[in-house]
Amino acid sequence: MSFIDDDSYLSQDISEADPAVARLLGAELDRQSDTLEMIASENFTSQAVLQAVGSVLTNKYAEGLPGKRYYGGCEVVDEVEQLAIDRALELFGADHVNVQPHSGSTANEAAYAATLAPGDRVLAMALSHGGHLSHGLKVNFSGKLYEFHHYGVRRSDQYIDMDQVREMARELRPALIVAGASAYPRIIDFPAFREIADEVGARFMVDMAHIAGLVAAGVHPTPVGIADIVTTTIHKTLGGPRAGMVMCNADLAAKVDKAVFPGLQGGPLMHVIAGKAVAFGQALTPEFRARQQAVVDNCAALADELMEGGLDLVSGGTDNHLVLVDLSATPLTGQEGEDRLDRAGITVNKNGVPFDERPPTVTSGLRIGTAALTTRGLREPEMREIAQVIVAALRPEATEADLEALRARSRAVGDRFPLYPRLHAGTAV
Numbered sequence: 237m238s239f240i241d242d243d244s245y246l247s248q249d250i251s252e253a254d255p256a257v258a259r260l261l262g263a264e265l266d267r268q269s270d271t272l273e274m275i276a277s278e279n280f281t282s283q284a285v286l287q288a289v290g291s292v293l294t295n296k297y298a299e300g301l302p303g304k305r306y307y308g309g310c311e312v313v314d315e316v317e318q319l320a321i322d323r324a325l326e327l328f329g330a331d332h333v334n335v336q337p338h339s340g341s342t343a344n345e346a347a348y349a350a351t352l353a354p355g356d357r358v359l360a361m362a363l364s365h366g367g368h369l370s371h372g373l374k375v376n377f378s379g380k381l382y383e384f385h386h387y388g389v390r391r392s393d394q395y396i397d398m399d400q401v402r403e404m405a406r407e408l409r410p411a412l413i414v415a416g417a418s419a420y421p422r423i424i425d426f427p428a429f430r431e432i433a434d435e436v437g438a439r440f441m442v443d444m445a446h447i448a449g450l451v452a453a454g455v456h457p458t459p460v461g462i463a464d465i466v467t468t469t470i471h472k473t474l475g476g477p478r479a480g481m482v483m484c485n486a487d488l489a490a491k492v493d494k495a496v497f498p499g500l501q502g503g504p505l506m507h508v509i510a511g512k513a514v515a516f517g518q519a520l521t522p523e524f525r526a527r528q529q530a531v532v533d534n535c536a537a538l539a540d541e542l543m544e545g546g547l548d549l550v551s552g553g554t555d556n557h558l559v560l561v562d563l564s565a566t567p568l569t570g571q572e573g574e575d576r577l578d579r580a581g582i583t584v585n586k587n588g589v590p591f592d593e594r595p596p597t598v599t600s601g602l603r604i605g606t607a608a609l610t611t612r613g614l615r616e617p618e619m620r621e622i623a624q625v626i627v628a629a630l631r632p633e634a635t636e637a638d639l640e641a642l643r644a645r646s647r648a649v650g651d652r653f654p655l656y657p658r659l660h661a662g663t664a665v
């Protein structure tokens with residue numbers, strides 16, 4: 237039997253092996269194509285990354301690091317991981333990187349393990365002001381293992397309150413200060429954080445997950461070389477596979493590597509590390525840098541048009557890839573806003589706004605990002621049109637029929653920018 241006639245367990249196409257899952261994969265491809273994806277932490281990764289992540293590297297155990305593994309047969313995956321490491325270092329200019337963390341949370345866990353002892357004091361941004369659950373939320377491992385305290389944004393302009401950061405740092409003398417956010421639309425002043433950390437003798441960590449692509453392209457100041465340790469995901473603005481990594485100064489290298497393995501993880505996901513290598517290679521190109529600039533320009537155009545339409549934005553605008561719409565002055569909650577935009581063909585998430593009086597399950601805000609649609613090819617004219625759709629959908633008097641018409645309008649915008657045409661045609665592996 238020739239290979240191509242082989243219909244054994246190992247060679248069956250998913251459409252034969254598991255029609256139920258195959259149908260769902262097709263349905264999700266259609267959903268992503270037929271709607272406008274504006275969740276600020278999402279992106280479309282390249283077909284090349286999808287191929288790497290769907291490769292035979294998923295079969296391989298490779299506990300350890302390149303050249304120092306606990307398994308045989310690692311000569312190929314050693315080269316893969318070394319490529320990912322070399323490209324990450326070229327992209328961000330760090331002393332050291334560990335590319336094995338499975339996620340952003342694991343990367344943060346490793347960074348804490350490398351810099352803290354259980355019970356140590358940490359100062360980080362409050363989740364309710366735009367931080368992240370792995371920055372010390374009580375029900376998260378971070379909040380259980382370490383003594384987190386939280387700073388926030390000023391009521392007056394909703395920018396990070398650096399005076400509060402300094403006062404809290406002086407009073408609490410934390411072992412670590414963390415900067416980084418999942419819902420903050422402004423540039424973070426890393427040198428100002430560093431100065432405070434130095435004054436109180438704290439280590440300084442940055443979780444740049446949301447802005448990593450902007451940092452790689454030089455359209456947001458880099459924390460690398462300023463912070464002792466920098467964590468990120470790979471799949472947000474950076475546009476790679478769903479995963480994380482940790483970069484650090486040379487003095488923390490061994491601690492970071494040990495924290496990741498054997499501290500937190502067993503075998504690294506070599507197929508995902510191959511996807512990281514591909515994504516970093518793509519991020520080193522001038523095309524990627526131009527696209528990251530477009531992400532920011534698109535977001536500025538979106539913000540401008542949303543405000544023109546009468547919506548309030550947290551901090552009055554944006555410097556990066558996301559805006560936070562504050563619905564407090566409208567009759568709508570964040571949940572209702574999310575539902576309405578969903579019906580209008582635009583996918584976003586409800587999000588708390590600073591000093592929100594509604595619970596996190598409802599919220600008074602919407603987080604809207606431009607990374608995914610920019611990758612898909614949309615530019616400022618489309619962003620302005622989408623902002624008009626958003627404004628119309630959030631009008632209190634908008635009816636079901638209006639939302640239906642807006643959905644058709646969103647679909648028409650998206651249809652001008654086909655997503656993964658080769659996957660739709662079934663010609664890609």
Ligand code: DSN
Nearest residue numbers: 276277340368418419
């Ligand atoms: N869940 C991510 C986000 O949406 O920002 C952060 O991990």
